[in-house]
Amino acid sequence: MIAFDAPAAAHLLRRLQFGVTPAEIQRAVGDGLEATLDRLFTPQPESQEFTESQAALRDAAVATASIQDLKAWWLHRMAGTANPVTEKITLFWHNHFATSYNKVLSVPMMTEQNDLFRTLGGGSFRQLLTTVARDPAMLVWLDGNANRKRHPNENFAREVMELFALGLGNYTEHDIQEAARAFSGWHLREGRFWFNDSQHDTSNKTVFGKTGNFAGQAIIDLCLDHPACPKFLAFKLLRTFVMPEPTTEAIARVAAQFVKHDLAFAPVLKEVCRTPEFYSAEVRGTIIKSPIELILGTLRSLCERIHWPAVRDLAAQLGQDVFAPPSVKGWDGGRQWIHATAWIQRWNFLSDVTGSDRYGSLRSDVREAILQHPHDWLTALFSAPLSDIAKEALIKAGAADRLPLALSLPEYQLM
């Protein structure tokens, strides 16, 4: 039985959206866990203001072919949408199939890939992987055109196994070399996927001990049917949404869910969110916030009139430059986010949130609301109860210093 009290609701919302406000917590507690999950996982109508402003930002990015504008569009979308789970899942797949504009060099292609994650990300991984394998940005990113019959390029075949579907240790170098031949001729022409049959190797391949005249799709299917696939997805889901170091038992449980749901992502995530384990102390407040979680979460909870170019540049400085992950491996996350430079930048951002308009303006009611309802705000801002020392320090601090001090505490970096 899950006690869906305010801290539990706050925990659920923190993991499924970007930051949380006392009002959202109150609503979730009032609705109860099931209704809240149903709402979060069912498409909600967007406001007119959001629809118009996101369209303006997106049109501008596409019209000027500016990736910087596209980054601003997506960040704005993550923070403003009525469907945050969709954006969280989109960001999850962007990190999973980490593709960078720095090589793709095409805003339309990056946009198309992002839309793909948004429309297919919550559904079956079968369809997602099959589509991503033919996605133009991915073909550029992993050198599809360089993979030719007599000069196979292993880049895509390797990452399908290592990073997309199976994980290390579930395949051999030989599997990769053979699979690469199966993907030969998967090319890009005039900006679209094109099967170049003159460059496709039609001889037999042996992958995972099975031999046949495999085409690329057959390899994808072999990977999808591989027993490591649901485990790998379970590991990645858990690490992103649940705990930094997934336990073997948790992986096994979630992998079974993936098998049950035929690798569909959102239904499994929803299942995970209704298990008692999800609300255990071992899970709450154990994830170090990514730059985007920190920035968007803070701004969503506290600010208005957000200055998107500044937010975008800050996220990049802190190490999470969307549409430009550091490598195909994506962002490592966890403790890797934190080094002393990051600390300074994170604190400086939090200082600016309360003391300047650089990233957005503190909502006029926030300061007062925090003084009026300190407990509600502590629940919204902190993922675990603060120590007595910390509470005492906050009480002693002057009214104006309370929020800046709270945000600067190491505890605020956890979710």
Place this chain on the structure above:
Amino acid sequence: MSTNRRDFLKLLGTAGVVSLAGPAPSMWSSALGAEAKKGERVLVLIQMAGGNDGLNTVVPYADDAYLKARPALAIGKGAALKLNDTLGLHPAMSGFRDLWEANRLAIVQGVGYPKPDRSHFRSMDIWQAAHFSERIPTGWVGRMLDQTVAQSGGAWEAACIGLDKLPLTCLGERVVPPTIQRLEEFRLTASGRDAAPVSTAAWKQVAASTGGGSEIDFLRRSATSAVSNAERLASLSKTYRSATPYPSTRLAERLKLVAQMISADLPARVYFVNLDGFDTHSQQLPGHAALLGELSGAVSAFFADLDEKGRGNEVMLTTFSEFGRRLAENGSLGTDHGAASVLFSVTPAGKGGLYGKAPSLTDLDDGDPKFTTDFRRVYATLLERWLERPSQPVLGEAFAPLDFA
């Protein structure tokens, strides 16, 4: 405090070249507070990220198998900077040739490990961790530092230059060295208040508290040291200049910073510097030449600078890369991920030369030359012979050192 070190610390202040990253428990406190031991040996590691093509770096120009496998990419007899009758350096590496002629360049051939992994990430993890287990939490320099933390209370430290995150090599159980980029990144803004919240006594008291899980513990430790580093660095000023001209490359800038830190007697004994871009899958010739030129030019300027300051014999510099490239070139005028490769060590005068056996180019393992020298022997050499630390606790087993140190 020695004059040099004071000058360096001033440099940190205004030149704005340094930032600290990482929960750096004691480096800066000892750097700024305690008297450094002058003349201790220093190791500089250069990571050639992406997998350097060793065959086009130290070129077997007389080997038919090489010429045949690389009809478009082979560096011919006329172009290579000859080291002997069979080997030559890439033509962009005249600085390394000079070091070779001064008998200071050690070339270790056929370096690799059994069952080579061709994934960048996995192979880099293996090189950095010097370990083959699936989950590798620490790197070999980090483990060495952990030992000395236990034994001597933390006199040994390392610094990582020009990376945005800490390399696994330097990550220990207890020790997380700083990464250094620019000083401005270390300025705490108060945004209209008298002081940044983290500079207040209240914050420090809360951050010093204990309890909670391992993540909060990690955050408190790293946050506390970040604050103290930032506060110390905030008071430093003035510039320091080097007389030796460095090329205007990123690697040269980083090595110049290292030279300044060394001549300022900072207590770091290991510096980790990254040079990226060696994943030359296509159109390899121009890009690879530029990278090797950057390496050679920066390293020779670095040693000229150290020699000028009389510190050249205190420093060993060693390069490494996660793997070499395939013997055969690919269809896009590039080379794909391979296995064994060469590495360089610039050693105090007299120890230059060839070490390890060059692998055969006709007896291949899955298209790659077979390794002849386990990379951990190189680490053992650096640990035992240069840094004078026992290698077995760090590497897990005993490896025979080579003679370049």
Place this chain on the structure above:
Amino acid sequence: MNFVRSARVAVWVGFASLAWSAAGFAEEGSLSDRLPPGAIAVAEWANAEALIERVQSSPMFKAAYDSEPYRKWAESGDGRKFRGGRAVLEGQLGLNLWEASKRVFGDRGVLAVYPPSEPGGKPEGVLLLRLADDTIGGHLKSRLESLVPLANDKIKSETIDGAWLLTAPDGNRTWLKDRWVVGGTSRIVDDVRRRLVEPVSDSLAKTLGAKLPGAPTKSDTALNLAVDTGRIRELLGQSRMIPAKLDNPLASLLFGGLSEYAAIGNDVLASLQIRPEGYELKVRLDGDSGKIDAAHKTLLTSQPLVQTELLPTVPRRLATVTLVRDWPAWYRQRDALLEAKVLPEFDKFETGLATFLPGKDFSQDILSLMSGPLTLVFAGQTYPHLPQPPGLQLPAGALVVSLTDAQRGADVFNLFIQTLTSLTNLEAAKQMRQPWLTSAETYKGVTITYARYLEIPKGQALPAIFNAQPASAVVGTQYIAASSVELCKDLIDALQSTQKTATTTAATVQRNFELILAPETAAQLVNANHALVEARSVQEGKSAEQSKAERELLENVLRAQQPLRLSTDVTPTGLTLTLQGGWQ
């Protein structure tokens, strides 16, 4: 410009603005006949009331008042102080500031600046106002008199012959009756008071005041200014007030001739007329053309003006800039026009140019091909060759130069463009963009060489690069290099029309520089790119609705502007600068 030089210029400008205006007009004659002679600068204005009223009622002014920056300023510390001070003052006066300004400054005024009475002293200024109505003087006195004691008796207040006389300890004195005199010393204020009662023959109106250009009319606002630069130079003991060498090549090329006349000329005479339909500022720099050195003469060449503009307008014109210069001589003598520190940039430029024109020397082979006017034209586009406009609509640009040898000149410039196209194609291949193919077509007997795209992508917003379709043509001796075929054709039309009229009209004006800006086209571009303009605003955290409103405001402000024209003409004794514009 270095600091010392900037400071000198600032002093000069300061003189000019201090000196702004002093000249009685109309039935009373110039007010300057009530001022003593010997001023180094004098400015006189009339009918300021009409101007104040127009500013007050202008929609642009209201827009500025509603704008975000103004609101921010108004809420800032400075803004609050200003508003507070204004409220106190208005309360004290019992008038709002607009009304007070109209009644005090709205009629006539003259301001004169005199050299220091003793060496090393400060220049002395005196302001004489003819108040707009009979009662305002008394009103001001009655309202402000009570404030005087607040200054702790430091200000001496007297009433003499119904006039109010105030004297500050530092000698500043003001006298208020139906006129208002403000001056730096009691001596000068008293001198003017005497002259108000009984005019003296040796007045300023007879000396510098006589040079004031323009005559006041009943309804227009007018400002006339005369500055005796020769005298100022003499007083400062300097042979020139602006250095001969500038440190900004573009500024030198555009305004080097103007600044040389200002530096060595005798007088600067200006008149500003503001009428309901627009304003016109004329500045005459008079001097001895014989004193201009050979280097600066290259900047002072001119072209006879046969129509109202050197180059007839093109449709959707955004801007035209024409420079008439002796190009090869100018480049050869750049050492005498520019500071040494900027000269290496030219060498770098020449090195860079060698990439595009291998084996050619910029001065010998390229500039020598050009003579007389060089025109840059910018205009909006309609994209007749594209299925839909690009996502970002940019104006087309073109360069029109007069060639000394049409064939040879066209060859060299075409070589440049072809090389540029090839290099762009190499880059396009790397970035997966469409390459350009060189093509040709004939338009009204002129061959246009242009680049077209291999393919135009369908079903998506076209990238901004589709704004460009480089084209070139030769019309007579004029070479056109345009960024679009459309503009190239429009320029061919324009040039052919000048050739027809050139022989029939006799030119009276020698034009040296011409700049025309059309805000209407700018408004159209804002409109064409409205989605992008609004997106910028949304990025800054504004709502979609507010962003739209602000964009519409910007468009309206631009539409309210009439075209702005700035030109310089060479006269036998100097240069005349004319600025014309207007707003609704």
